[in-house]
Amino acid sequence: xxxxxxxxxxxxxxxxxxxxxxxxxxxxxxxxxxxxxxxxxxxxxxxxxxxxxxxxxxxxxxxxxxxxxxxxxxxxxxxxxxxxxxxxxxxxxxxxxxxxxxxxxxxxxxxxxxxxxxxxxxxxxxxxxxxxxxxxxxxx
Amino acid sequence: xxxxxxxxxxxxxxxxxxxxxxxxxxxxxxxxxxxxxxxxxxxxxxxxxxxxxxxxxxxxxxxxxxxxxxxxxxxxxxxxxxxxxxxxxxxxxxxxxxxxxxxxxxxxxxxxxxxxxxxxxxxxxxxxxxxxxxxxxxxxxxxxxxxxxxxxxxxxxxxxxxxxxxxxxxxxxxxxxxxxxxxxxxxxxxxxxxxxxxxxxxxxxxxxxxxxxxxxxxxxxxxxxxxxxxxxxxxxxxxxxxxxxxxxxxxxxxxxxxxxxxxxxxxxxxxxxxxxxxxxxxxxxxxxxxxxxxxxxxxxxxxxxxxxxxxxxxxxxxxxxxxxxxxxxxxxxxxxxxxxxxxxxxxxxxxxxxxxxxxxxxxxxxxxxxxxxxxxxxxxxxxxxxxxxxxxxxxxxxxxxxxxxxx
Numbered sequence: 001x002x003x004x005x006x007x008x009x010x011x012x013x014x015x016x017x018x019x020x021x022x023x024x025x026x027x028x029x030x031x032x033x034x035x036x037x038x039x040x041x042x043x044x045x046x047x048x049x050x051x052x053x054x055x056x057x058x059x060x061x062x063x064x065x066x067x068x069x070x071x072x073x074x075x076x077x078x079x080x081x082x083x084x085x086x087x088x089x090x091x092x093x094x095x096x097x098x099x100x101x102x103x104x105x106x107x108x109x110x111x112x113x114x115x116x117x118x119x120x121x122x123x124x125x126x127x128x129x130x131x132x133x134x135x136x137x138x139x140x
Numbered sequence: 141x142x143x144x145x146x147x148x149x150x151x152x153x154x155x156x157x158x159x160x161x162x163x164x165x166x167x168x169x170x171x172x173x174x175x176x177x178x179x180x181x182x183x184x185x186x187x188x189x190x191x192x193x194x195x196x197x198x199x200x201x202x203x204x205x206x207x208x209x210x211x212x213x214x215x216x217x218x219x220x221x222x223x224x225x226x227x228x229x230x231x232x233x234x235x236x237x238x239x240x241x242x243x244x245x246x247x248x249x250x251x252x253x254x255x256x257x258x259x260x261x262x263x264x265x266x267x268x269x270x271x272x273x274x275x276x277x278x279x280x281x282x283x284x285x286x287x288x289x290x291x292x293x294x295x296x297x298x299x300x301x302x303x304x305x306x307x308x309x310x311x312x313x314x315x316x317x318x319x320x321x322x323x324x325x326x327x328x329x330x331x332x333x334x335x336x337x338x339x340x341x342x343x344x345x346x347x348x349x350x351x352x353x354x355x356x357x358x359x360x361x362x363x364x365x366x367x368x369x370x371x372x373x374x375x376x377x378x379x380x381x382x383x384x385x386x387x388x389x390x391x392x393x394x395x396x397x398x399x400x401x402x403x404x405x406x407x408x409x410x411x412x413x414x415x416x417x418x419x420x421x422x423x424x425x426x427x428x429x430x431x432x433x434x435x436x437x438x439x440x441x442x443x444x445x446x447x448x449x450x451x452x453x454x455x456x457x458x459x460x461x462x463x464x465x466x467x468x469x470x471x472x473x474x475x476x477x478x479x480x481x482x483x484x485x486x487x488x489x490x491x492x493x494x495x496x497x498x499x500x501x502x503x504x505x506x507x508x509x510x511x512x513x514x515x516x517x518x519x520x521x522x523x524x525x526x527x528x529x530x531x532x533x534x535x536x537x538x539x540x541x542x543x544x545x546x547x
Contacts, residue, residue, distance in 0.1 A: 021494075025545060052489075052502045074487050075546060077486065
């Protein structure tokens with residue numbers, strides 16, 4: 001699936017709920033279901049320090065696609081990490097660099113990506129694009 | 141305070157009528173900043189409408205009026221904390237600037253390489269970092285008073301840290317994480333036996349306690365206006381006259397000078413020597429107004445009611461499985477830090493926010509303390525006299541719901 005197809009799928013999944021409590025319950029489920037990041041990837045280089053919570057992000061290039069893995073110590077943040085991985089992992093560096101992550105706003109979670117929340121998520125999105133850019137440049 | 145009194149007080153704080161996500165705002169983040177009563181808002185408005193002219197140097201009517209208002213505010217604040225003279229009240233932007241002032245000026249005046257500064261394990265970053273910067277600049281050593289598991293300072297250990305090289309003790313009156321009220325009078329007396337001056341960070345104390353700087357015998361006492369129902373950007377640095385005369389100025393500029401020539405500048409007398417630039421004369425009058433507001437209700441009455449709220453909230457919080465109260469000092473102010481099981485504070489704070497409840501989460505600008513406790517941070521509820529038991533009940537129900545979602 002393309003990035004936008006996955007985004008649209010997430011949007012319809014979240015938009016079946018009117019109540020924010022249900023949306024957050026889904027986010028918590030996604031966070032709980034996220035594969036824990038292998039301890040060997042929980043290195044200081046992979047840490048994105050937020051003021052409130054921390055996020056780990058690991059990226060590798062496998063067969064021309066970027067594979068992201070990540071985790072957070074806060075479950076809501078972990079839920080969003082899971083969504084970002086669902087959308088961006090397994091895509092080409094070029095597609096990742098050029099993508100517009102509109103699903104976050106559409107499902108009402110943009111406040112988590114606001115610079116004032118200091119949960120590390122905004123930095124994580126930037127970091128994901130940065131990895132993609134580096135892989136793209138390496139590919140030439 | 142009876143319900144009618146509280147209702148009347150609440151009606152004087154316009155923001156308390158706000159709705160957040162269509163729910164009535166429950167504001168339990170008072171240790172971060174407090175809301176402002178109408179009287180303070182009116183004072184600011186009045187100042188800009190009727191009293192706005194640059195002070196001290198003007199010959200015209202409006203400037204005289206503004207100067208008088210500013211100096212009357214200084215006098216009121218001096219009396220409020222029982223300073224021996226209004227010359228000992230220096231206006232700053234807040235607690236942080238006041239501590240930086242002392243760290244700079246004392247550093248220039250009395251500190252040599254190898255000297256020592258003593259702070260405590262429960263300080264806010266603003267009472268850690270300026271001293272680290274001084275240590276870096278002058279080659280000093282920083283010593284830390286340890287705490288026990290209840291969040292109280294170990295006074296025996298404190299005494300052992302005082303040496304002939306100790307140039308200052310800087311401790312908080314009330315902890316912003318634990319709510320611990322430290323025995324600052326005793327701490328000051330202990331240091332004075334060895335002729336060591338003491339700075340007290342009163343940011344969390346002014347809103348809740350009666351402060352008498354002469355009774356405490358504090359050499360320096362600092363606080364912020366915004367934590368005591370006044371606007372942001374105004375604060376107070378109290379210093380004993382003898383110290384203020386001895387210390388060199390912190391910043392240079394207008395107001396703080398007597399004579400300027402390119403060869404030599406002489407400094408103004410107290411308190412102006414430490415107030416470079418146009419002072420915040422609107423802020424100072426609004427701060428005095430806020431303190432008058434507190435005085436009219438009565439600080440003892442406020443403290444009693446806030447104590448009642450804190451006891452009630454603590455009791456109700458303990459109904460929740462896995463509840464851990466962080467900071468259980470015998471003498472506490474209206475701050476409760478807690479964790480529930482292994483749930484991350486951020487998750488609790490985010491979901492409570494969705495229910496219209498404002499609490500603080502994280503390390504509360506006391507990262508070394510949080511790291512020492514081995515926790516990711518805390519959720520902190522802090523109360524003011526405009527909060528109610530009904531709000532606490534709503535908060536507890538919301539918290540139970542949130543915990544069920546996250547467990």
